[in-house]
Amino acid sequence: xxxxxxxxxxxxxxxxxxxxxxxxxxxxxxxxxxxxxxxxxxxxxxxxxxxxxxxxxxxxxxxxxxxxxxxxxxxxxxxxxxxxxxxxxxxxxxxxxxxxxxxxxxxxxxxxxxxxxxxxxxxxxxxxxxxxxxxxxxxxxxxxxxxxxxxxxxxxxxxxxxxxxxxxxxxxxxxxxxxxxxxxxxxxxxxxxxxxxxxxxxxxxxxxxxxxxxx
Amino acid sequence: xxxxxxxxxxxxxxxxxxxxxxxxxxxxxxxxxxxxxxxxxxxxxxxxxxxxxxxxxxxxxxxxxxxxxxxxxxxxxxxxxxxxxxxxxxxxxxxxxxxxxxxxxxxxxxxxxxxxxxxxxxxxxxxxxxxxxxxxxxxxxxxxxxxxxxxxxxxxxxxxxxxxxxxxxxxxxxxxxxxxxxxxxxxxxxxxxxxxxxxxxxxxxxxxxxxxxxx
DNA sequence: GTCTATAGCAGGATAGAC
DNA sequence: GTCTATCCTGCTATAGAC
Numbered sequence: 001x002x003x004x005x006x007x008x009x010x011x012x013x014x015x016x017x018x019x020x021x022x023x024x025x026x027x028x029x030x031x032x033x034x035x036x037x038x039x040x041x042x043x044x045x046x047x048x049x050x051x052x053x054x055x056x057x058x059x060x061x062x063x064x065x066x067x068x069x070x071x072x073x074x075x076x077x078x079x080x081x082x083x084x085x086x087x088x089x090x091x092x093x094x095x096x097x098x099x100x101x102x103x104x105x106x107x108x109x110x111x112x113x114x115x116x117x118x119x120x121x122x123x124x125x126x127x128x129x130x131x132x133x134x135x136x137x138x139x140x141x142x143x144x145x146x147x148x149x150x151x152x153x154x155x156x157x158x159x160x161x162x163x164x165x166x167x168x169x170x171x172x173x174x175x176x177x178x179x180x181x182x183x184x185x186x187x188x189x190x191x192x193x194x195x196x197x198x199x200x201x202x203x204x205x206x207x208x209x210x211x212x213x214x215x
Numbered sequence: 216x217x218x219x220x221x222x223x224x225x226x227x228x229x230x231x232x233x234x235x236x237x238x239x240x241x242x243x244x245x246x247x248x249x250x251x252x253x254x255x256x257x258x259x260x261x262x263x264x265x266x267x268x269x270x271x272x273x274x275x276x277x278x279x280x281x282x283x284x285x286x287x288x289x290x291x292x293x294x295x296x297x298x299x300x301x302x303x304x305x306x307x308x309x310x311x312x313x314x315x316x317x318x319x320x321x322x323x324x325x326x327x328x329x330x331x332x333x334x335x336x337x338x339x340x341x342x343x344x345x346x347x348x349x350x351x352x353x354x355x356x357x358x359x360x361x362x363x364x365x366x367x368x369x370x371x372x373x374x375x376x377x378x379x380x381x382x383x384x385x386x387x388x389x390x391x392x393x394x395x396x397x398x399x400x401x402x403x404x405x406x407x408x409x410x411x412x413x414x415x416x417x418x419x420x421x422x423x424x425x426x427x428x429x430x
Numbered sequence: 431g432t433c434t435a436t437a438g439c440a441g442g443a444t445a446g447a448c
Numbered sequence: 449g450t451c452t453a454t455c456c457t458g459c460t461a462t463a464g465a466c
Binding site for chain 3: 263
């Protein structure tokens with residue numbers, strides 16, 4: 001049993017370090033040597049636990065990224081139903097909070113969105129998994145939620161584009177944070193965080209082109 | 216003279232192929248062998264013309280990316296001044312058209328924004344160059360243009376965030392086009408292009424929270 | 431300026447001891 | 449399950465012929 005724990009521990013720590021390194025540097029810029037060194041274990045451990053580098057990469061998504069995405073989706077759904085009536089303002093607030101504040105710590109969030117941004121830029125077979133397991137379900141929930149509080153004359157295609165717009169803004173502030181810091185000269189301190197989160201909410205609410213009262 | 220042209224030709228073709236490969240696969244995923252093979256020239260040509268791989272990468276930005284960004288900036292400024300009075304609608308239309316339609320062909324645009332997305336995700340020293348030569352100048356022009364047509368009670372910080380929002384949406388549709396196609400099941404045909412461009416313009420105009428008439 | 435040849439190294443993967 | 453030792457491929461970079 002103690003042996004079993006130890007196995008798992010090495011395996012889990014490999015996944016943690018791999019995710020961190022893959023997200024910050026990208027798949028090809030990271031070597032197995034670097035990962036095992038950071039994990040403080042032997043080079044052969046990757047082969048033993050995951051058989052090869054590519055499978056380790058996939059496993060990072062399977063056992064780290066997707067469960068985290070599901071937590072976010074659940075957080076969104078729960079907070080939405082906790083509100084009695086679903087208004088547009090509620091949906092947007094809940095969505096943006098789930099993605100940009102939500103259940104993730106700041107570094108965890110950055111890792112999460114840098115990983116998917118690399119896949120968005122150049123999808124691999126990992127992306128198919130994400131779409132099926134996490135992206136499409138969230139998209140579907142969002143679609144239904146918005147449908148309940150937007151005028152019925154808005155077409156499906158326009159609604160889809162508007163949802164993509166909101167994700168565009170949220171992703172941008174997540175994956176490009178180092179670059180944004182350099183350009184506008186502000187750190188992502190808690191004050192700035194709430195500032196751009198509120199700004200995205202406000203921008204999205206008006207962007208959706210419906211006059212709404214403050215929630 | 217013919218000799219000189221030939222030199223330049225190899226050098227230029229290397230830059231073209233390098234940009235294409237770096238943008239689609241990322242720096243580390245591309246080897247000099249792959250670049251020279253695609254250029255149909257010798258492996259040593261990179262060393263001769265650029266001394267090493269890193270310098271070739273930098274030169275792609277210096278001689279390809281930045282001139283293209285300057286063309287876009289010029290396109291924006293020219294079209295803006297061609298309109299007599301500067302309204303908010305004009306600024307947003309002109310910006311979005313410059314970035315998403317503008318002077319670039321479709322593949323060229325995708326290359327352009329995939330390259331910078333990789334730098335946004337994980338800035339290298341190339342990014343400092345881009346900020347100085349292209350990003351800050353455009354940002355400054357945009358700031359001035361918006362200042363002329365937005366109520367003066369909007370703070371600088373909010374305006375900056377709103378500009379970033381718009382860029383977030385525009386970048387997203389550019390670099391993630393393959394992923395978006397997979398998720399929503401639509402190709403980037405000319406019809407879809409105009410559709411999402413118009414959607415971003417509309418969303419941005421309302422997002423900026425000022426009631427505007429159609430231009 | 432272009433090419434061949436090669437030095438020298440880092441990477442992924444695996445066999446086999448413990 | 450962990451580790452050492454090693455194979456082998458593919459990379460960057462360069463020396464030197466043409």
